[in-house]
Amino acid sequence: MKKATTGIxxxxxxxxxxxxxxxxxxxxxxxxxxxxxxxxxxxxTYHLYFGNEGGQPGTIMTFFPWPGAYKGRIGTGQVGxxxxxxxxxxxxFWEQRLSAFKIPVTKDSRFGEDYLQFxxxxxxxxxxxxxxxxPKSMWEFxxxxxxxxxxxxxxxxxxxxxxxxxxxxxxxxxxxxKVGQEGNYVRLLAKGDLGNIIDIKLTASPRGQMGAGTxxxxxxxxxxFEDHQEWRQHLAENGYYPTDIRDRQYFNAIYFxxxxxxxxxxxxxxxxxxxxxxxxxxxxQLMLPAWLEEKREPIEDTLIxxxxxxxxxxxx
Numbered sequence: 436m437k438k439a440t441t442g443i444x445x446x447x448x449x450x451x452x453x454x455x456x457x458x459x460x461x462x463x464x465x466x467x468x469x470x471x472x473x474x475x476x477x478x479x480t481y482h483l484y485f486g487n488e489g490g491q492p493g494t495i496m497t498f499f500p501w502p503g504a505y506k507g508r509i510g511t512g513q514v515g516x517x518x519x520x521x522x523x524x525x526x527x528f529w530e531q532r533l534s535a536f537k538i539p540v541t542k543d544s545r546f547g548e549d550y551l552q553f554x555x556x557x558x559x560x561x562x563x564x565x566x567x568x569x570p571k572s573m574w575e576f577x578x579x580x581x582x583x584x585x586x587x588x589x590x591x592x593x594x595x596x597x598x599x600x601x602x603x604x605x606x607x608x609x610x611x612x613k614v615g616q617e618g619n620y621v622r623l624l625a626k627g628d629l630g631n632i633i634d635i636k637l638t639a640s641p642r643g644q645m646g647a648g649t650x651x652x653x654x655x656x657x658x659x660f661e662d663h664q665e666w667r668q669h670l671a672e673n674g675y676y677p678t679d680i681r682d683r684q685y686f687n688a689i690y691f692x693x694x695x696x697x698x699x700x701x702x703x704x705x706x707x708x709x710x711x712x713x714x715x716x717x718x719x720q721l722m723l724p725a726w727l728e729e730k731r732e733p734i735e736d737t738l739i740x741x742x743x744x745x746x747x748x749x750x751x
Contacts, residue, residue, distance in 0.1 A: 438669045439610025443588045443630030444654040444686070444702040445484075445495035446517050449507065450557040451647045453481050453500035453741045459555050460485045462746035463536050464519075465579035466496065468718035469708045470685065471741070474499055478727055479737045484685075487572035487587060490708040490717070492656050492686075493629035494572070494587030499651065502739060507646025509560055511596045512696025514650035515636060516552070516560045520589035520629065526551070526565040528583045535748040545634065546617055558648025564589045569629040577745040590632035591653060592620075594640045595695025602635055604693050608673045609655065627656070643696075654688070654700035663687055663703045670701075677701075684724050685710065718743070 450456045460466045460483075469490035474480040480501060486494035496517070509515055521529060530551055533540050543550045543562070552562040563585075572584040595601040602621055605611040611623040611633060619638045625631040643649060657663040663680065667689050670677045677689040686702040693699050711722050721738070723731055 436665065436669050436672065437610070438608070438666060440625055440655040440657070440701070441627030441631070442493060442625035442656060443591065444492045444656040444700075444704070445497055446514060446588065446591065446653050447497040447499065447651045448517070448559050449504065449645065449647055449649055449651055450498050450500050450555065450559065451504050452502050452556075453483065453498075453739055455556045456483060456498050456500050457741045457743055458746060460496065460498075461743045462577055463532075463538070465574070465576045465584055467574045467576070468743050469495075470722060471718055471720065472684070472722045472724075473727070473734060473738070475683070475724065475727075478730065478734050481738060481741070483741075484708065484718075487584075488574040489714065490685075491587070492702070492704045493569075493627060494585075496588075501647065504647040506558060507649035508641065508644040509558075509594070509649055510641040510643035511594050511639065513594050513643040514591045514653050514697065515594035515640070516562055516592040517650065518550070518562050518564055518589035518591055518632070519585045520564055520566050520569060520587060521585055522571060522582055523565050523567050525583040526563070529563050532579075536746075545620060546615055546622055555648070559650070562589075568631075586629060588630035590630060590634065592634045592636055593653075593695070593697060594636050594643065595693070595697060596639075596642075597695040598635050598637045600694035601697070604675075605633065605635075608670070608675075630656075652690070652698035652700050654702040657701050657703045659705060660687060660703055663689070663701065666701045 466485035470484040474482045484497045540553045550562045569586045614624045615622045621635045623633045675691045677691045681688045688702045
């Protein structure tokens, strides 16, 4: 069986205070809060989803905010850096915007591309690159127009304990193509136009420790439910041990740990985030699956209220 993912579906990270998370992702980065729900395995914790106007696959950054969580350490066995992509002419806009909000930025270059690298309030490593590929986001918020808005993921840098085996998995099992090597990085390309460029760091890093400011897992795209079932079979046939299919309300998911220690997920494109609330209202209310609805009151009492709000530069 030959399979090829089109790229990243979503990336999920652990952070601290939920309002700080919302202020940064929505108020500063201009992403839309497309879904406010809970971690189904830990209902006393939010699961917040941010993306483009509809939260399309390839744009979705999700968070488990744990107030008071201990700080993690970014390292081997994790996504080390999450890359966002913006329109071609928006690079200078983002350099100026991050500076205006007093977010320290460094510049880097890989494979002929320039990157703005920075951290979120909890230490998550992020970067911005400008590319022509990929549709613009139609979401405009807090001074960010369609001409500057983050389109979605540019890709990610993976910190793996077994780079050659991770590369082999991505090439031979998941259908990415190796397109170059530069210094300490190998670059692979998926066939989609967002979340399609993956850089593998070849040199060792200290072992990562899960906590605030680290990525929990990276998810790859399956076209539909039938394709998802084929992926599960395909992984098993190639010596991996995927979980059973799990219903995450807005997509179905399977999980497996690759040889370099990174938790991989494969998630379906459907049904999407408008299945349980109108498109225009997405992200405004706390949405719970049917099996948690009877516990709504204690869940809401536990969660810290959060608000999407516009931020002024001098309030950052």
